[in-house]
Amino acid sequence: MKKDKINLITLGCSKNTVDSERLLKQLRINKFQITDDPQKSDTIIINTCGFIEAAKKESVDTIVNAVNMKKQGLVRRVLVIGCLSERYKKDLEKEIPEVDNYFGVEKYNEIVESLGGHLKYELLGERHLTAPSHYAYLKISEGCDNPCSFCAIPIMRGLHKSRPMHELLEEARFLASKGTKELIIIGQDTTDYGKDICGKRNIAELLNKLSTIKGIDWIRLMYAYPSHFPDDLIDEIANNPKVVKYLDIPLQHISDNVLKSMRRGITKRRTIQLLSDLKNRIPDLVLRTTFIVGYPAETESAFSELADFISSFKFQRLGVFTYSLEEDTPAFPIGDKFSDRIKEKRLNSLMQIQQSVSRDFNNSLIGSDIKVIVDRLEGDYYICRSFREAPEVDGEILVNAAENHLKIGNFYYVNVNDADDYDLFANLKKT
Numbered sequence: 001m002k003k004d005k006i007n008l009i010t011l012g013c014s015k016n017t018v019d020s021e022r023l024l025k026q027l028r029i030n031k032f033q034i035t036d037d038p039q040k041s042d043t044i045i046i047n048t049c050g051f052i053e054a055a056k057k058e059s060v061d062t063i064v065n066a067v068n069m070k071k072q073g074l075v076r077r078v079l080v081i082g083c084l085s086e087r088y089k090k091d092l093e094k095e096i097p098e099v100d101n102y103f104g105v106e107k108y109n110e111i112v113e114s115l116g117g118h119l120k121y122e123l124l125g126e127r128h129l130t131a132p133s134h135y136a137y138l139k140i141s142e143g144c145d146n147p148c149s150f151c152a153i154p155i156m157r158g159l160h161k162s163r164p165m166h167e168l169l170e171e172a173r174f175l176a177s178k179g180t181k182e183l184i185i186i187g188q189d190t191t192d193y194g195k196d197i198c199g200k201r202n203i204a205e206l207l208n209k210l211s212t213i214k215g216i217d218w219i220r221l222m223y224a225y226p227s228h229f230p231d232d233l234i235d236e237i238a239n240n241p242k243v244v245k246y247l248d249i250p251l252q253h254i255s256d257n258v259l260k261s262m263r264r265g266i267t268k269r270r271t272i273q274l275l276s277d278l279k280n281r282i283p284d285l286v287l288r289t290t291f292i293v294g295y296p297a298e299t300e301s302a303f304s305e306l307a308d309f310i311s312s313f314k315f316q317r318l319g320v321f322t323y324s325l326e327e328d329t330p331a332f333p334i335g336d337k338f339s340d341r342i343k344e345k346r347l348n349s350l351m352q353i354q355q356s357v358s359r360d361f362n363n364s365l366i367g368s369d370i371k372v373i374v375d376r377l378e379g380d381y382y383i384c385r386s387f388r389e390a391p392e393v394d395g396e397i398l399v400n401a402a403e404n405h406l407k408i409g410n411f412y413y414v415n416v417n418d419a420d421d422y423d424l425f426a427n428l429k430k431t
Contacts, residue, residue, distance in 0.1 A: 182216075
């Protein structure tokens with residue numbers, strides 16, 4: 001019997017990317033053909049995101065487009081998996097019944113069996129990489145124990161579950177064997193790693209053991225939670241040469257009243273103390289954070305406090321999101337206090353501050369020699385990153401392809417000769 005040709009569409013965050021890569025590996029083991037073109041497929045699988053309203057809309061629009069292709073006879077089946085169907089399965093079955101099957105999060109066995117295959121449990125740690133093979137995401141946990149009032153992740157992904165360390169080390173060795181040089185550590189809360197399986201947070205130990213794997217040169221930590229940041233993690237980042245001096249630590253706000261309403265478990269004073277410790281103990285640390293504007297408790301004075309904090313602290317990397325009212329979250333009964341216009345105005349105001357901060361930081365790097373990894377060739381430029389840039393969310397380093405000949409996935413030293421607000425321009429360093 002001929003196996004389906006499958007197109008897998010991944011929406012949302014890097015954690016969804018890892019889930020899709022695991023599923024793709026199982027599909028390939030079962031001899032299914034994979035295509036990047038939906039119109040050349042028999043079955044479309046959509047791995048959805050249900051985190052905020054914009055993500056839900058994108059997921060629903062993608063489902064509707066796939067269903068329309070099915071109605072036109074272009075594909076035979078449409079499967080929907082991931083966060084949106086975990087959270088809204090009954091509603092989706094009622095509203096879009098043309099979808100053949102809805103599956104929740106990490107339902108690999110059910111998905112593969114619905115297609116006529118069999119799950120190979122012993123290979124669940126293996127993945128078919130969809131990103132460039134020189135960097136890969138390592139998802140160390142699932143779910144989240146933090147009670148943030150605005151967040152629906154525990155509803156969709158459950159409580160925090162750390163993956164056993166030996167499994168993660170085995171997966172990292174597999175990734176290294178496929179050419180991965182940069183491991184990007186992800187999870188809903190990476191700083192909580194280990195507390196459920198060995199009684200303590202041991203993310204520092206995990207990073208240390210990952211750094212012993214041959215072929216892994218950079219280890220980048222994302223999604224660190226500020227209220228329980230382990231002290232030994234600061235030392236590990238500072239002292240381990242393979243752990244890049246870069247940290248993603250979403251703060252969400254700085255006003256004490258807003259932080260309390262958000263149930264973040266931290267105060268402004270403690271936040272500033274943690275950030276000061278990080279900067280003092282980790283030389284050349286690059287900090288990335290995210291903030292939410294338009295949360296119901298964010299008064300004008302609270303917003304001004306946040307703007308002043310961003311202006312004075314000068315994060316090298318920063319993102320801002322507008323508040324999204326989510327059903328079944330603790331903040332839902334409060335309602336949505338601010339209009340979209342006010343939220344967007346606040347977002348733009350903060351990003352204008354950050355644009356200036358980023359421009360000054362980039363200008364300070366002109367003339368310096370930096371180590372970069374080459375991600376891709378795009379038009380006239382090689383697109384590169386240093387330890388200061390995470391893929392997909394930060395700026396990039398552009399190296400003129402006409403004057404320089406580089407190999408994708410390799411490390412080089414370049415000299416920065418120009419900068420704009422978010423990107424750098426460089427040439428290969430002359431030896």
